[in-house]
Amino acid sequence: MLLTRRDLIKLFGASAATAALGVSPKAFSASAPHLVIVGGGVGGTATAKYMRMLDPSIRITLIEPNREYVFCPGSNEVLNDEVTLAEQTVTYDSIRNRYGVNVVLDKATAIDYDKKTVRTAKGERIAYDWLVVSPGPDFVFDAVEGYSRELAEGDFPHAWKAGPQTLKLKKLYQGMRTGGVVVISAPPMPYRCPPAPYERASFMAEWLKEHNPTAKILILDSKPDFIFQPHYETYWKEKFGYGTDNAMIEWVGEHNGGKVVSLDPNTRSVKTADGETIKADVINIIPVHKAGKFAFDTGLTMGKQWVPINPFDFRSKVDKNVFVIGDTTEADPMVKTGYLASNQAKWVAQVILAEMTGKDPGYPLWTNNCVAMAGEDFGMTITDTFRYHDGKIELQETIQSPVNLNPHLNAERVAIARNWQRTFRRDIFE
Numbered sequence: 547m548l549l550t551r552r553d554l555i556k557l558f559g560a561s562a563a564t565a566a567l568g569v570s571p572k573a574f575s576a577s578a579p580h581l582v583i584v585g586g587g588v589g590g591t592a593t594a595k596y597m598r599m600l601d602p603s604i605r606i607t608l609i610e611p612n613r614e615y616v617f618c619p620g621s622n623e624v625l626n627d628e629v630t631l632a633e634q635t636v637t638y639d640s641i642r643n644r645y646g647v648n649v650v651l652d653k654a655t656a657i658d659y660d661k662k663t664v665r666t667a668k669g670e671r672i673a674y675d676w677l678v679v680s681p682g683p684d685f686v687f688d689a690v691e692g693y694s695r696e697l698a699e700g701d702f703p704h705a706w707k708a709g710p711q712t713l714k715l716k717k718l719y720q721g722m723r724t725g726g727v728v729v730i731s732a733p734p735m736p737y738r739c740p741p742a743p744y745e746r747a748s749f750m751a752e753w754l755k756e757h758n759p760t761a762k763i764l765i766l767d768s769k770p771d772f773i774f775q776p777h778y779e780t781y782w783k784e785k786f787g788y789g790t791d792n793a794m795i796e797w798v799g800e801h802n803g804g805k806v807v808s809l810d811p812n813t814r815s816v817k818t819a820d821g822e823t824i825k826a827d828v829i830n831i832i833p834v835h836k837a838g839k840f841a842f843d844t845g846l847t848m849g850k851q852w853v854p855i856n857p858f859d860f861r862s863k864v865d866k867n868v869f870v871i872g873d874t875t876e877a878d879p880m881v882k883t884g885y886l887a888s889n890q891a892k893w894v895a896q897v898i899l900a901e902m903t904g905k906d907p908g909y910p911l912w913t914n915n916c917v918a919m920a921g922e923d924f925g926m927t928i929t930d931t932f933r934y935h936d937g938k939i940e941l942q943e944t945i946q947s948p949v950n951l952n953p954h955l956n957a958e959r960v961a962i963a964r965n966w967q968r969t970f971r972r973d974i975f976e
């Protein structure tokens with residue numbers, strides 16, 4: 547929701563409204579408390595915006611190396627020409643000009659926890675009172691023998707960070723020979739956006755059915771099952787002959803040897819855990835995930851694959867002035883989604899405000915309110931709620947839209963999903 551000036555005055559008073567609706571980052575007093583944020587993706591940008599909405603005077607600096615951010619939610623639809631990458635791309639103009647955030651186009655490289663400074667690649671040292679870190683995930687390429695970052699940048703794109711690789715993947719599968727085969731290797735949990743590999747397969751199938759109807763998509767999975775599986779299988783049966791000899795989509799779970807263990811780029815083939823070699827025209831390996839590089843370089847991972855956090859307020863276990871949010875954290879049982887990253891951001895902003903003002907932050911209730919699609923006429927929704935209880939994060943409730951073949955309701959959920967994507971993007975970046 548985009549708040550009007552009147553809404554802001556109602557919520558936070560006149561001074562907050564002035565600060566939130568158009569003030570230069572230079573207008574803030576150098577002696578004001580300083581929040582520094584590493585990473586201008588969903589988690590980091592949401593922290594910047596919502597911190598400003600809670601407090602009109604705090605200085606906020608966002609460190610991010612890229613001028614633009616390509617939104618992942620909705621990026622699978624670039625593959626079937628429903629949206630363009632340009633439509634998925636946002637800038638930091640609003641965050642800078644409406645919310646008075648100092649956006650530093652640079653890469654953070656180190657933290658000095660004693661001096662409370664962040665070092666950047668260009669050699670700046672930026673002092674903070676509080677630091678929020680949201681660098682997203684990185685990938686473990688060597689979990690599949692023969693795969694590498696270089697191959698992903700070339701003819702084997704994972705496209706799991708929306709951007710040029712998304713366009714490359716689209717070009718590859720749309721340009722393959724008649725009757726060609728696409729292999730999608732789905733990773734083990736945890737990874738960002740659990741339904742997205744199956745949404746991707748569905749959108750590709752939709753395009754192929756029209757332009758290359760004898761083509762096949764083979765999903766080789768490192769898991770024995772997946773979220774929304776009954777929904778996808780129902781839709782695939784109806785649209786793509788799933789489960790028959792002429793199926794356009796085939797899924798092989800981990801229990802049937804679906805896990806991909808190696809890639810041979812020269813023969814364009816993958817080998818599965820049960821020793822089968824499968825040749826394909828296009829190979830899309832979604833890699834195993836781990837915490838972002840910055841989290842490893844700064845010791846925030848404490849020797850683990852993900853960043854341990856205090857489950858109440860997302861403070862790092864390394865230093866109490868550092869908060870870590872988003873995909874890079876170990877926040878079980880939360881899944882890794884943009885919606886949760888933004889909810890964590892809003893809560894952390896509240897915790898920081900409470901510390902500034904000496905007040906009690908209250909208790910968090912996080913929600914994961916997400917959408918997925920199987921096609922232009924089949925959408926799905928899920929709502930998870932989480933609370934802090936007994937020293938840990940607890941899943942309170944999960945509500946999924948039911949599997950049914952009521953075309954009206956299923957199509958309506960596509961409209962809901964599209965609206966969700968638009969409003970969520972605006973909620974973070976406008």
Ligand SMILES: Cc1cc2nc3c(=O)[nH]c(=O)nc-3n(C[C@H](O)[C@H](O)[C@H](O)COP(=O)(O)OP(=O)(O)OC[C@H]3O[C@@H](n4cnc5c(N)ncnc54)[C@H](O)[C@@H]3O)c2cc1C
Pocket residue numbers: 584585586587588589590609610611612615617618619620621622652653654655680681682683705706707708738739742838840871872873874882883884885886887916917918
């Ligand atoms: C295909 C796909 C579909 C998806 N669909 C959905 C969906 O429908 N709903 C949903 O909720 N989620 C979805 N997601 C997941 C969602 O995109 C992520 O969960 C979300 O982006 C996580 O936010 P984040 O802040 O942790 O990381 P990101 O959004 O990835 O942001 C990380 C940022 O940190 C920056 N950064 C990294 N290192 C540094 C450094 N050293 N210094 C400065 N900056 C740095 C990066 O440049 C990047 O801008 C999807 C993901 C994919 C791949």
